[in-house]
Amino acid sequence: MTKYRVAVDIGGTFTDLVALNERTGEVLNIKVPSTPKEPAKTVIKAFQKFLNETNDAEVSVIVHATTIATNALLGQLDLELPKTALIATSGFRDIIEIRRQRRHELYNLFLQKPRTLVPRRLRFEVEERIGPKGEVLTSLNKNQVESLAKQLKRENVKTVAVTLLFSYINQKHEREIEKILKKSLPRTYISLSSEIAPEYREYERISTTVVNAVLTPVISSYLDELQRKTRKLEVKAPLCIMQSDGGITTKNLISKKPVSMVESGPAAGVIASAFYGKLLGINNILSFDMGGTTAKAGVIKEATPEIVSEYEVAGKVHSGRIVKGSGYPVRHPFIDLAECSAGGGTIAWVDEGDALHVGPVSAGAEPGPPCYGRGGKQPTVTDANVVLGRLNPKYMLGGKMQIYQKLSEKAILEEICRKIRLELTEASAGIIKLVNAAMAKILRIVSVERGHDPRNFVAMCFGGAGPMHSCALAEELEITKIIVPLNPGLFSAYGLLAADFRNNSIKAFMKLIDDVDVRKVEAVFQKLELQGAKLLNKQRVSRGKMHFIRQMDLRYYGQSYELTSSTSKPFTERTLRKTVESFHKKHETIYGYAVEKERVELVNIRVIAVGLVKKPRLKEKPLNQEKPEKDAIIAQRKVFFEQDNEYVKISIYKRERLKAGNVISGPAVIEQYDATTVVYPDWIASVDRFGNIVLSMKNGGN
Incomplete structure (x- = not known):
């Protein structure tokens, strides 16, 4: 039997399967059209194709990336959100609806905020109170919780979020509630804020826990179905899932914390770029992924992907940025990405003022661009590339998919040219210019706006459409070198095979640096490392493959937000000084200034437990003559x-x-x-x- 490691990445238009032969390093690539309403069906179709092409395949592991979590929160059909309840400290059940004082459309008098994931009648309060130092001010009223459990049973609630005040310091009362609920409601999913987001900022902690609670039944059901169907194909390999921070984890762990996988798909491409960068000796990379629906940009600085600690899930995107207040805040590490609605299937259209636009609507996989011949009528970026001769006017996928150039021309002539009196070539070139402008903007967001000069970076361009637009984007940003990997359309799936196991642990520790006891901080680091090691053990990572990264969230005293700085072990006074110096430098890089005489505050202590996996081996080939055959x-x-x-x-x-x-x-x-x-x-x-x-x-x- 030949052992394969298999990665499957579901995109908006195509689903990619990459199978790596563990002995030879050879890669088998499979691409099938996505079925957005039945994602598991597409994965199984790709697996069937893979098994048909290999006679003696034995799959050792399946690594999967999917956007099902985001799609559920966006309200996709066939992904109905489960009935969810919220339990909060008395007087605080409406925090989730009050939110922050943010309006994502400042001058819109009829602004609609994102729907509240838990209706008010399912938001309950319990008598209890933990103080800001973790002290118990009012004991939990257990009789009230037992009565509440009966009510939840009558309401047929599927999942519960428990979010008590200051539980990130002392989780005693949340644990007691969990114990009572599990006894009365053994089949109900329970999410505790002290486990999901154990850090300060009350609204964000509640929002993160509620998002997790809502997603738990959806993701658990999907992954159970997927595993059941793969086992019917005699594939009994363990199932791992890509997380938003670029690490992978097992099916069982992600089912309990699905909030960590909401940006699962986009993260894979950045990890693949970082892996390739290390292989080629390139430390600074701008990762650019243009698929069928969206384009995404990320940055790898000094061989490490940039990470942010908060993300607005299912929020609106404006000029490549997620608009604050338009979605659901989630406190969890995410790979720093900017994205825009600029994919091969993005639709071009003319407004009432006769102005040409591209996006945000996409033709998707069904019906797809007109040139696919599946009934699409509205012109897309793909159709413009067909008309301009950049895409093969007869076929795609090596001849397996027919292309109809006449349908592209007809769509652009009828929907664009007749409305604004442009020639066919002019209109097609205009579509490409507009989509390139949108994509150049997201590349600037992750580079210039983060304090990086794009001219000092190499562009890694991938996705089915990325290499077609790479030169134009590089010229716009004055980038002089581009890497197009061996299989750009399947590159994100390849990143799944290069990802390590990754578990994040965090402990709130609000202290001024001058008041920090380094021995207590070292004790916290050791405790978090022990937690991380236990999680890696559950994922069958051997001790020799474990690696721990220590970090601290720091800010100037009085600031509202912090920056994460890496630190080393053991944690001593000297280590503390070096970490603070690193914070000052990072603050200056991002904001343009540092105030070294200002007092610095330690907010959180973090540990990332990494389980190293065997990386794919790329086959090297001897160099030939310059002139192609x-x-x-x-x-x-x-x-x-x-x-x-x-x-x-x-x-x-x-x-x-x-x-x-x-x-x-x-x-x-x-x-x-x-x-x-x-x-x-x-x-x-x-x-x-x-x-x-x-x-x-x-x-x-x-």
Whole structure:
């Protein structure tokens, strides 16, 4: 039997399966259209295709990324949210509805806030009170909780969020409530805020716990169904899930804390970029992923993906930024991403003032762009690329999927040209310019707005549509080097195979640095490391593969938000001074200033428990001559380039026939099974020893 590690990533348009042969390092790539209403069905379809193509496959592990959690909160059909109850300290049940004083549309008099996930009639209060130092001021009224348990049973509540005041310091009362509820309601899911988000900021802690409670039945049901169906195919491998912070965890653990996987899919691409960067010796990378529905940008600085500690789930996106107050705040580590509605399936349209727009609506997998021939009528970015000659006008997926150029032309002529009197080429080029402008903006958000100069970074461009737009975006940001990985359309799925197990533990510790007892801090670090080690043990990670990262959340005294700084062990006075110095430097990098004489406050102590997994081995190939073989050129085609403002007849290369060491001078187009790379006139494409396409500006960009 041949052992494979399998990764499955569900996208808005396609679902990708990557199977890694553990002995040879060879990779099998499979792409099937997504079925958004039945995500498990698509995964099984991809698995069936994989098993049909391999006679003696034995799957050792399945790693999965999915957006089902976000889709449920966005109100996707067939993903009905379960009946959820909230138990809060007496007088505090309405915090979840009062929220913060934020209006995501400041001047909209008819503003609709996000629907409250727990209706008021299912928000209950209990008599109890823990003080700000963890002291018990009022004991829990257990009779009241027992009575409440009976009421929840009558209401047929499926899941409960328990969010008591100051429980992040002392979880005694939350534990007592859990014990009573489990006795009366053994099949009801229970989420405790002291476990889900044990840190201060009351509203955010409640919001995070409620989101977790709402998602628990949805995710548990989906993963149970998926595992049941894979086992019917005789695949009995353990199921692991990608988390929002770029780490993986087991099915059993994620089922209890699904709030940690709401941005599961987008995180995988950044992890793949970081893995490739280490392999190629590149520390600073701008990760750019353009798929069928959205485009996403992330940043890897000094070989480490940038992480944020809060995210607004199911919020509205404006100019690549999640609008504060438009979604549900979640306190959990997330890979720092900016995204916009700019994918291959994003629809172009004309407004009442005769202005051309692209997005935010997408044609998705069903019906898809008109050129797919599945009934789509509205023109998309993919159709514009077909008209401009950048995409193969006859087929995709190596000939397995037919393309209808006439349908693309018809859609753009009827929906765009006739309304604003543009020629077909003008309209198509305009669509590409608009979508490129939106994507350049998200790249600036994760670089310039975070204090990074994009000119000092290498762009890693992937996704089915990413390499087609990479040169235009690089020119806009003055980036002189681009990496297009071997299988860009399946690259995010590849990132799943490179991800380590990752568990986050946090302890609130509100103290001024001058008052910190380093021995107490060291004791907290050791306790959190022990918790992390226990979780890794449950995930069958051996002690030798465990690695612990220590961090501290710091801020200037009086500030509202903190920055996370790494620290080392053992924690001594010297370590403390170095960590504070690191905080000052980080503050200056992000905000442009540091006040070293100002008092610094320690807010939280964090430990990331990492379980190292065996990384995929990329096959190295010997370098060949610069000139590609004659059979690498499969056609000549007229392609439109905005620099020339006309169609240019160029060579079309088949990527599978290019060899390491080959060099192609732009303009050119390189086609492959899962993506198309457009090499602009001022660029040179070379194939490195791993089969990646390295795009470099001619004359170094001068």
